[in-house]
Amino acid sequence: xxxxxxxxxxxxxxxxxxxxxxxxxxxxICYCDLFCNRTVSDCCPDFWGHCLGIxxxxxxxxxxxxxxxxxxxxxxxxxxxxxxxxxxxxxxxxNACLMEPDIIHAVNRGNYGWKAANYSQLYGxxxxxxxxFRLGTQRPSRTIMNMxxxxxxxxxxxDRLPLYFNSAEKWPGKIHEPLDQxxxxxxxxxxxxxxxxxxxxxxxxxxxxPQLSPQNLISCDTRNQGGCAGGRIDGAWxxxxxxxxxxxxxxxxxxxxxxxxxxxxxxMQSRSVGRGKRQATQRCPNTDNYHNNIYQSTPPYRLxxxxxxxxxxxxxxxxxxxxxxxxxxxFVYKNGIYKHTDVSFTKPPQYRKHGTHSIRITGWGEExxxxxxxxxxxxxxxxxxxxxxxxxxxxxxxxxxxxEIETFVIGVWxxxxxxxxxxxxxxxxxxxx
Numbered sequence: 288x289x290x291x292x293x294x295x296x297x298x299x300x301x302x303x304x305x306x307x308x309x310x311x312x313x314x315x316i317c318y319c320d321l322f323c324n325r326t327v328s329d330c331c332p333d334f335w336g337h338c339l340g341i342x343x344x345x346x347x348x349x350x351x352x353x354x355x356x357x358x359x360x361x362x363x364x365x366x367x368x369x370x371x372x373x374x375x376x377x378x379x380x381x382n383a384c385l386m387e388p389d390i391i392h393a394v395n396r397g398n399y400g401w402k403a404a405n406y407s408q409l410y411g412x413x414x415x416x417x418x419x420f421r422l423g424t425q426r427p428s429r430t431i432m433n434m435x436x437x438x439x440x441x442x443x444x445x446d447r448l449p450l451y452f453n454s455a456e457k458w459p460g461k462i463h464e465p466l467d468q469x470x471x472x473x474x475x476x477x478x479x480x481x482x483x484x485x486x487x488x489x490x491x492x493x494x495x496x497p498q499l500s501p502q503n504l505i506s507c508d509t510r511n512q513g514g515c516a517g518g519r520i521d522g523a524w525x526x527x528x529x530x531x532x533x534x535x536x537x538x539x540x541x542x543x544x545x546x547x548x549x550x551x552x553x554x555m556q557s558r559s560v561g562r563g564k565r566q567a568t569q570r571c572p573n574t575d576n577y578h579n580n581i582y583q584s585t586p587p588y589r590l591x592x593x594x595x596x597x598x599x600x601x602x603x604x605x606x607x608x609x610x611x612x613x614x615x616x617x618f619v620y621k622n623g624i625y626k627h628t629d630v631s632f633t634k635p636p637q638y639r640k641h642g643t644h645s646i647r648i649t650g651w652g653e654e655x656x657x658x659x660x661x662x663x664x665x666x667x668x669x670x671x672x673x674x675x676x677x678x679x680x681x682x683x684x685x686x687x688x689x690x691e692i693e694t695f696v697i698g699v700w701x702x703x704x705x706x707x708x709x710x711x712x713x714x715x716x717x718x719x720x
Contacts, residue, residue: 347375366413383615383638385417386410390638391619393630400662401623406675409618414640416470417618421671423472423517424610424645427695431521436591437698439599448598453650453666454485454606461488462606462649463498465679466535467672469542471515476504477670478645479523480532482608483584485647487701489605495703497582500555502540503532507553515543520608520645524587524699530565531557531581537571557581563702585700592693594663594686598651600698606649608699609667611683611692614641620676624654624664625683627690646670648696651685665692
């Protein structure tokens with residue numbers, strides 16, 4: 288007697304015909320009868336082993352793009368793993384992804400003032416992973432948030448502020464390209480190094496244009512800092528002031544291969560050599576580079592949240608550092624003037640997440656609308672590489688504290704002496720700062 292290609296011994300057949308073959312399983316009754324050889328869901332999961340004492344003769348198959356898959360086989364759909372179940376149905380994880388096609392479409396269909404795109408380097412990550420690995424600045428403590436803002440004498444000067452200003456145009460060759468932090472939550476180190484690099488270049492009038500090393504901060508500034516697991520900008524500035532860092536070329540960035548990321552041991556210490564100067568104690572980790580000069584800064588100062596004061600500071604002294612909240616829709620930003628949208632408000636709450644990030648503001652502008660009104664924006668550099676956003680930069684609404692970008696803004700001076708300028712000018716390979 289054969290049932291669907293399965294030959295059964297005689298004693299089992301009489302066993303099957305006894306309808307008492309039901310077994311309580313978890314909180315339900317499941318059947319242990321002959322129909323179970325078509326793997327329907329109300330059969331005992333261990334029917335073949337328990338009732339027949341044999342391995343299942345066949346496995347459920349699932350279909351995808353016209354191909355057959357066996358149960359247990361998987362494929363990844365964006366950030367969700369799908370497994371072929373025993374019932375022949377695909378069972379997929381339900382994570383919110385960092386690149387959600389419907390969020391991208393909703394932004395591009397709506398009239399939000401900016402456009403979205405899918406980034407292959409971010410595709411396949413969950414939203415949680417994006418928040419965890421791509422940002423990495425802790426909110427400043429209450430003490431730091433209470434830091435006094437510097438008082439500016441603005442009165443007559445507000446009228447002098449132009450409608451458009453870009454540091455890269457005022458100081459050509461002195462404003463550094465956006466770097467890529469990869470899957471390392473260290474915007475605390477990237478934004479600090481970037482602002483310090485620009486400020487030292489501007490102040491030394493181009494005699495020194497170092498691209499400072501975020502890796503030096505990530506690996507060596509370990510006091511209450513988490514390396515690639517996030518850190519604080521006040522700690523980064525403390526390190527830059529007290530210890531100093533070398534250039535990115537001397538101590539290159541090594542993005543973490545595995546997560547959670549290894550910080551890597553510190554390859555670059557500095558020691559004091561008198562008169563507030565410091566010198567590296569080691570050779571550059573990049574053995575092709577002999578310039579292990581240490582660069583330092585003065586203590587950072589906090590600006591007011593008044594957009595005019597921030598603008599004046601950027602125009603006079605160069606780019607500033609700002610902290611902002613990054614929401615789920617910021618990751619897909621392509622161009623335009625970013626404002627956080629409501630496109631994920633109709634979705635379940637796991638699609639709405641945000642985390643704290645730090646960036647560098649390099650300028651501002653405004654765009655005239657057809658109706659005569661204008662949209663004011665900041666020009667800011669991110670640290671997600673140059674193929675994200677507008678060549679690594681983004682524009683974001685200015686003047687209404689969009690994503691809290693005006694809440695905590697920092698300026699700093701490089702520590703530069705006339706001697707440094709002189710030494711650099713003559714290309715002496717001597718330490719500076």
